[in-house]
Amino acid sequence: MFKDSQFFSSFSLDSVSQLSTVTLLLFIPAFIFIARQALPRLVFADPRRLVYPPGPKGVPFLGNAHQMAPSRRWYQFADWASRYGSVVGIRIMRQTVIILNKYEVAVDLLTKKGAIYSSRPKQTLGSLYGGWDFATSQLPYGDELVSQRRFAYRFLNAPEVTGYHAFLAESARIAVARILRTPENFKQWVHMSTGRNIMMMAYGHEVSGEEDEWIKRADSAVQTRFVLGTPGAHPIDVFPILGKLPFWIWGKEFKKNIEAMRSSAYGISQAPYEAVRKQMREGTAVHSMVSKLVEDNIKDDGTVRYEKEIYGIAGTIYFAGTDTSNATIEAFIVAMITHPDIQKKAQSELDELLRGQRLPVLDDRDSLPYVQAVFKETLRWKPVVPLGLPHFLTENDEYKGMLLPARSIIIGNTWNMMHDEEIYPLPLSFDPTRFLLYKKNKPVFNPDILDPEEIAFGFGRRICPGRHFAVSSIWITMATLLTAFEMSPPLDSDGKPVLPDLEFGDGLASRPKPFRCVFRPRSDNIPTLLSDYPPASMARPLVR
Numbered sequence: 250m251f252k253d254s255q256f257f258s259s260f261s262l263d264s265v266s267q268l269s270t271v272t273l274l275l276f277i278p279a280f281i282f283i284a285r286q287a288l289p290r291l292v293f294a295d296p297r298r299l300v301y302p303p304g305p306k307g308v309p310f311l312g313n314a315h316q317m318a319p320s321r322r323w324y325q326f327a328d329w330a331s332r333y334g335s336v337v338g339i340r341i342m343r344q345t346v347i348i349l350n351k352y353e354v355a356v357d358l359l360t361k362k363g364a365i366y367s368s369r370p371k372q373t374l375g376s377l378y379g380g381w382d383f384a385t386s387q388l389p390y391g392d393e394l395v396s397q398r399r400f401a402y403r404f405l406n407a408p409e410v411t412g413y414h415a416f417l418a419e420s421a422r423i424a425v426a427r428i429l430r431t432p433e434n435f436k437q438w439v440h441m442s443t444g445r446n447i448m449m450m451a452y453g454h455e456v457s458g459e460e461d462e463w464i465k466r467a468d469s470a471v472q473t474r475f476v477l478g479t480p481g482a483h484p485i486d487v488f489p490i491l492g493k494l495p496f497w498i499w500g501k502e503f504k505k506n507i508e509a510m511r512s513s514a515y516g517i518s519q520a521p522y523e524a525v526r527k528q529m530r531e532g533t534a535v536h537s538m539v540s541k542l543v544e545d546n547i548k549d550d551g552t553v554r555y556e557k558e559i560y561g562i563a564g565t566i567y568f569a570g571t572d573t574s575n576a577t578i579e580a581f582i583v584a585m586i587t588h589p590d591i592q593k594k595a596q597s598e599l600d601e602l603l604r605g606q607r608l609p610v611l612d613d614r615d616s617l618p619y620v621q622a623v624f625k626e627t628l629r630w631k632p633v634v635p636l637g638l639p640h641f642l643t644e645n646d647e648y649k650g651m652l653l654p655a656r657s658i659i660i661g662n663t664w665n666m667m668h669d670e671e672i673y674p675l676p677l678s679f680d681p682t683r684f685l686l687y688k689k690n691k692p693v694f695n696p697d698i699l700d701p702e703e704i705a706f707g708f709g710r711r712i713c714p715g716r717h718f719a720v721s722s723i724w725i726t727m728a729t730l731l732t733a734f735e736m737s738p739p740l741d742s743d744g745k746p747v748l749p750d751l752e753f754g755d756g757l758a759s760r761p762k763p764f765r766c767v768f769r770p771r772s773d774n775i776p777t778l779l780s781d782y783p784p785a786s787m788a789r790p791l792v793r
Contacts, residue, residue, distance in 0.1 A: 299647055299650060299651060299652035300650070300651060300652065301338045301345075301651065301652060301654070302333075302334075302336045302337060302338030302347055302651045302653070303333040303334060303337065303338065304329060304333050304337045304338045304339045304348075305329060305333070305339065307339070307340055310342060311341075311342060312339065312340030312341050312342055312343075312344075313339040313340055313341060314341045314342060316339075317341075320755045321635075321755060322636065323635040323636050323662055323663070323664035323665065324664075326348050326350065326636070326660070326662045326665065327350065327662065327664065327665040327668070329348070330348070330350035330351075330662070330665055334350075335349070335350045335351040335354050336348070336349060336350070336354060336648065336649075336651060337350065338651075341487075342487060344487065344658060345654050345656070345657040345658070346657065346658045346659075346660065347642075347653055347657050347658070347659050347660070348660045348662055349659065349660065349661045349662065350662045350665045350666070351665075351666065351669065352666045352669065352672070352699065352703070352704060354648075355661045355666065355704075355708050356708065357648065358646070358648065358653075358659070359640055359659070359661065359708035359709040359711075360708050360709040361709075362646065363708075363709035363710040365642060365643050365644045365646060366640050366641075366642055366643075366646075366659060366709065367390045367640065367709055367710040367711055368389045368390040368640065368641040368642075368643050369386070369387050369388060369389055369390075369638075369639065369640070369641050369711075370639050370641045370658045371389070371486070371489070372387050372486055373485050373486050373489040373492055374483045374485045374486050374492070374507075375387065375510070377489075377492065378485070378492060378507055378510075378511075379507055379510035379511055379514060380510065380511035380512075380514035380515060381510070381514045383514070383518045383519075383557060383560060383561035383564055383565075384561065384564070384565050384568075385397045385398070385401075385561060385562055385565040385714075386565055386569065386638060388561075389641070390643075390710070393557070393558060393561075396555055396558040397558045397561050397562040397565075398562075398710075398714050400538075400542055400555075400558060400559065400562050401562050401566070401714035401715060402714055404450070404538045404541075404792060405714055405715045405717060405718050406717065407717045409793065410717040410718050410721055411611075412790060412791030412792070412793065413446075413450060413718065413721070413790040413791065414610070414611040414612070414721065414725075415610075415788050416446070416449065416450075416788045416789060416790040417446055417611065417721055417722050417725050417790075418608075418609075418610050418611060418725050418729075419782070419784070419787065419788045420442045420443075420445050420446050420722070420726075421442060421722075421725045421726040421728075421729040422608060422729060422779060422782045423438075423442060423445075423782045423783045424438045424439055424441065424442035424726065424729075425438075425729045425730060425733050425734075425779060425782075426779040426780075426782035426783070427441075428730075428733075428734070428768055429733065429734075429768070429770065429775070429776060429779055432766075432767070432768040433765075435582075435766060435768065436575075436579065437459055439575055439578050439579070439726065440464070440571070440575050441456055441458075441459060441461070441464065442726065443570070443571050443574040443575055443578070443722060443726075444456055444461070444463070444464045444467060444571045446718075446722050447566055447567055447570045447571055448463050448464075448567065449535075449537070449789065449790055450537065450538060450718070450790045450792065451521075451537060451538045451539060451563045451566050451567055452521050452524070452525055452537050452538075452539050452563065452567075453525065453528075453534060453535030453536060453537035453539075453540060454521070454524075454535075454537075455535075455787060463521065463567075466513070466516040466517050466520070466521075467517060467567060467568060467571050467572075469513050469516065470513040470514070470516065470517045470568050471568070471572055472513075473506070473509040473510045473512070473513040517564045517567050517568050518560045518561060518563075518564030518567075519560055519564075521539075521560075521563070521564070521567065522539060522556075522559065522560035522563065522564075525537065525539045525540055525543070526543065528540075529543060529544075535789065536789070536792050537792055538563060538792055539559060539560075539563050541792060541793075542555075542559045543559065546559070566715055570715055570718075570719060572758050573633045573634070573719070573758045574719055574722055574723055575758070575760070576633045576758035576759065576760035576761075577627060577628070577633055577723050578723060578726055578727065579760055579761050580627055580630070580631040580633075580753070580760065580761060581623075581624075581627045581723075581727050581730075582730070582736055582766055583631075583749045583751070583761045583764065584623075584626075584627055584630065584631075584679050585730075585731075585736045586736055586737060586738050586748065586749060586764075586766055587679070587738075587748060587749065587751070588679050589737065591623065591679065591681060592731070592735070592736060594619055595619055595620050595623050595681075595731050596731050596732070596735075596771065598617055598618075598619045598620055599617065599620060599728065599731055599732050602616055602617060603732060605772055605774050606774075607778070608729055608732055608733075608778055608779075609725065609728040609729060609732055610725070611721055611724070611725050613728070614724065617728070618685060618692045618693060618694060619681060619685070619692050620727070620728055620731065621694075621724075622681035622682065622683075622684040622685050622692070622694075623681045623727070624720075624723070624724050624727055625681070625684055625700065625701050625702065626679060626680065626681040626683070626684065626701075627727070628667075628701040628702065628705045629667045629673065629676075629701035629704075629705075630667075630679050631753055631759065631761075632663045632664055632667050632701075632704075632705060632759070633705070633758045633759060633760070634663060634758065634759070635662075635663055635664035635759050636660055636661070636662060636663060636664070637660065637661040637662075637663045637707060637708075638707065638711065639658050639659065639660055640658070640659040640660075640661070640711065641656070641657075641658060641659065642654070642655055642656065642657045642658075642659055643655060643656075661707075661708065663704055663705070666704050667701060667704055667705075672698070672699050673698075673699075683695075683698060684698050684700075702716070702720065706719075732771070732775075733768075733770060733771060733775050733778075733779065734768040734769060734770060734771060734775075735768075735769045735771055736766055736767070736768060737766070737767045737769070738765070738766070738767065739765045739766075739767050747765065749761055749762070749764035750762045750764070
């Protein structure tokens with residue numbers, strides 16, 4: 250899922266914890282002076298006597314920074330929602346932060362008022378010093394962002410994605426065939442499959458194996474992008490003027506980490522773009538999103554219009570889509586391990602359709618409502634990006650008697666929306682039937698239940714442009730795994746099941762902690778159905 254965001258885990262300000270005690274003692278006075286000089290005083294008074302949204306009481310200068318939970322802040326924000334309401338206001342130093350805890354509030358503001366809610370907070374450290382100024386997810390709203398999203402929609406809209414269906418099904422079968430042969434490496438094979446989908450569509454690059462250089466670039470980018478903490482959280486992001494100070498004050502590893510961040514940014518944006526340009530000159534390029542955009546925008550002198558926008562959107566898809574899709578598939582496997590009865594119901598529906606004679610295809614979705622409900626419940630149960638991606642309010646706004654000040658950071662608490670008891674009763678339970686009605690003993694979708702896809706992929710003008718591709722890729726992988734395997738927990742020395750930890754982690758994507766799974770072929774016919782994968786001649790997505 251390319252969370253158009255999809256790429257930063259959540260906004261948070263750990264700026265105080267980023268500094269050592271000695272550094273704090275030396276620089277807190279400087280911070281206070283800089284804040285007073287560089288940041289305008291926020292005035293919330295209004296002739297109509299509007300008030301700032303309610304929230305926990307802070308302290309001078311720090312505001313609520315000292316109250317921020319060190320991890321899994323979606324739980325803390327949900328608790329604040331229960332005490333202060335669906336719109337919660339806090340302050341981190343002089344920065345106002347507004348947390349939206351209800352789906353209807355997010356729609357009212359982020360979608361219906363998208364003209365003023367669609368920018369992003371500035372991330373000086375990553376953009377100016379770390380080389381990530383190309384990333385769609387962190388661009389402010391403007392011409393560059395609009396161009397990138399226009400390019401993405403051209404190749405990733407729903408009708409275009411149907412041209413990738415055969416290729417996506419092939420990738421799923423290759424992954425499942427490899428799991429059949431070496432099940433202990435299941436995470437690696439899923440990772441290669443999702444990476445293959447994105448890299449072939451975006452660049453025409455066929456992932457060659459587990460040591461594929463392009464896969465390694467994406468993995469390196471994930472690691473180096475977050476080595477300095479959550480994007481937006483470093484003191485340089487809070488007070489950009491601090492970037493003028495010598496880097497050594499942030500620790501001896503800081504400069505090295507910045508250089509690694511810059512190198513990884515180049516490695517997933519300009520480097521693959523330049524590789525495609527070279528292949529085009531040599532006549533060896535495979536048709537792809539990048540090659541087509543270059544063809545359409547090349548000038549007589551050989552330069553390319555919108556060059557940064559082209560490598561920016563492709564690089565963002567490359568970086569963000571793989572990790573979020575992997576996390577969702579891992580969450581699905583955890584759900585099947587811990588809910589064997591649901592797994593069996595989904596497999597029964599698949600068996601009735603496929604009769605053990607073939608593997609599923611994406612055209613089967615409408616004939617598999619229970620499997621489709623399992624997919625949707627996976628999105629809802631463990632949302633990959635629990636706090637969405639931060640929006641930035643560009644003008645003062647009023648909402649239900651509250652003043653939402655310009656320059657506020659807006660956080661949509663996706664986790665709380667997905668676990669809203671008014672919409673999803675017993676929200677902590679994994680229950681696909683919440684999306685279904687039964688007519689003549691046949692399941693059909695319940696139109697009165699909010700589809701989690703309306704929340705999972707963001708809101709308004711920042712909604713994930715790759716959501717149709719992501720949904721298709723994840724669904725066919727889930728359906729193929731269900732067709733091929735009984736998924737169960739391993740047993741310990743006493744014969745007791747070793748179940749996964751259901752408390753998922755933090756990070757770019759909230760994913761399961763390390764776990765093991767036993768994959769048993771469901772019939773003798775499964776090895777035969779998978780025997781041709783990987784095929785000698787690979788399919789190609791129909792990029793037009």
